[in-house]
Amino acid sequence: MVPVKICGITNPEDALACQRLGVAALGFVFAESKRRVTVEEVYRITGRLSPFIIKVGVFVDEDPLRIKEIMRDCRLDLAQLHGNETPDDCEILEGRAIKVFRAGQDRSDSIWKGAALRGILVDSYSAESAGGTGRTFDWELVADYRGLGVPLILAGGLNPDNIEAAIRAVRPDGVDLSSGVERAPGVKDPDKVESLMSKIKGLKAVVRRQETEARRL
Numbered sequence: 001m002v003p004v005k006i007c008g009i010t011n012p013e014d015a016l017a018c019q020r021l022g023v024a025a026l027g028f029v030f031a032e033s034k035r036r037v038t039v040e041e042v043y044r045i046t047g048r049l050s051p052f053i054i055k056v057g058v059f060v061d062e063d064p065l066r067i068k069e070i071m072r073d074c075r076l077d078l079a080q081l082h083g084n085e086t087p088d089d090c091e092i093l094e095g096r097a098i099k100v101f102r103a104g105q106d107r108s109d110s111i112w113k114g115a116a117l118r119g120i121l122v123d124s125y126s127a128e129s130a131g132g133t134g135r136t137f138d139w140e141l142v143a144d145y146r147g148l149g150v151p152l153i154l155a156g157g158l159n160p161d162n163i164e165a166a167i168r169a170v171r172p173d174g175v176d177l178s179s180g181v182e183r184a185p186g187v188k189d190p191d192k193v194e195s196l197m198s199k200i201k202g203l204k205a206v207v208r209r210q211e212t213e214a215r216r217l
Contacts, residue, residue, distance in 0.1 A: 003024035006025075006027065008186055021190070026055055042076075054078065067079050082100045090115050103137040104138070120152055123137075163177075164200075164202075181193045
């Protein structure tokens with residue numbers, strides 16, 4: 001099954017609901033946002049989560065040394081970088097980084113090949129926001145970033161209604177959602193998360209049947 005990250009977590013109830021429903025990773029926004037959280041809030045949330053859930057801090061142009069401090073204090077596993085960070089910043093983070101590229105706007109420059117990254121995330125471009133736009137983009141643009149040779153996560157306007165089409169079109173190594181599974185900014189809807197996970201699991205079963213039938217031919 002394609003791993004799912006739910007971003008913009010602001011309270012322990014939503015975090016625990018996502019964990020119960022099989023979400024692989026949770027994101028906590030430390031940059032300017034309607035979903036912004038504090039170190040103290042995240043510390044209280046992560047202390048209640050399974051150690052097998054990946055915890056991700058979301059940052060925009062933050063000092064990498066400060067990011068390391070926050071990751072340590074909040075028990076975070078990875079940093080998701082939405083700004084103008086460089087490969088050198090990722091080195092300081094010891095490779096525990098996901099670099100975000102805005103589809104059609106950010107170039108997959110050769111400087112990122114071989115960078116200390118755990119993966120890249122391709123999101124929608126907005127002049128007003130570094131992320132969390134709630135808008136989709138032309139998924140064919142993802143091909144421009146495949147050459148970086150690291151796992152690719154798809155974001156940008158995903159929700160339970162379009163997740164199957166997105167996975168079929170892009171074949172990502174993971175998907176990242178926020179507003180698409182919310183009741184309000186920073187408040188997740190467990191019914192939407194459950195619907196999302198059910199559709200992704202169903203898609204996995206379909207793919208498995210197709211592969212089995214193909215081998216029989």
